[in-house]
Amino acid sequence: MLLRIAATAELGTLLVLFSNLATVHSPVVSSAIGPVHGCSYLFVIVLAIREARSAGTRLAALVPGIGGLLVLRRLATERQHGRAS
Template identity: 55%
Template structure:
């Protein structure tokens, strides 16, 4: 896979991961609708795994790869690391 495509996929997956986490936490803090958690929980989990895979495909090494493993914001940190290097 082209590095630029992998970087774009990493950006999208990082945004989905963060957004799904924010909605899950907002749901938990307010109305706690079980249907929201049952839909967004697996979505967040899949986005988290996709971020890790996309970071590896984008060529992240060392710290950049390690940052991808941080739940919630790891994808954004990995993208930032890739942009700087």
């Protein structure tokens, strides 16, 4: 649950930062959203290390922006294969 929230925040804040950069480039938006993006990125990495079994899933968390979503997908696959065994 926490990983899903952090992954969504990571992607959402990155989209806001890119939108701001492409349009008005307001320093206020960058100052407010930048740290939130950084924290959510770090949360994704830490939570992936905690929850994932495979090194590939842990490494997927390092992909900026979509790493959290990649980890969620890989974790779902890991759990599905774990139950089938």
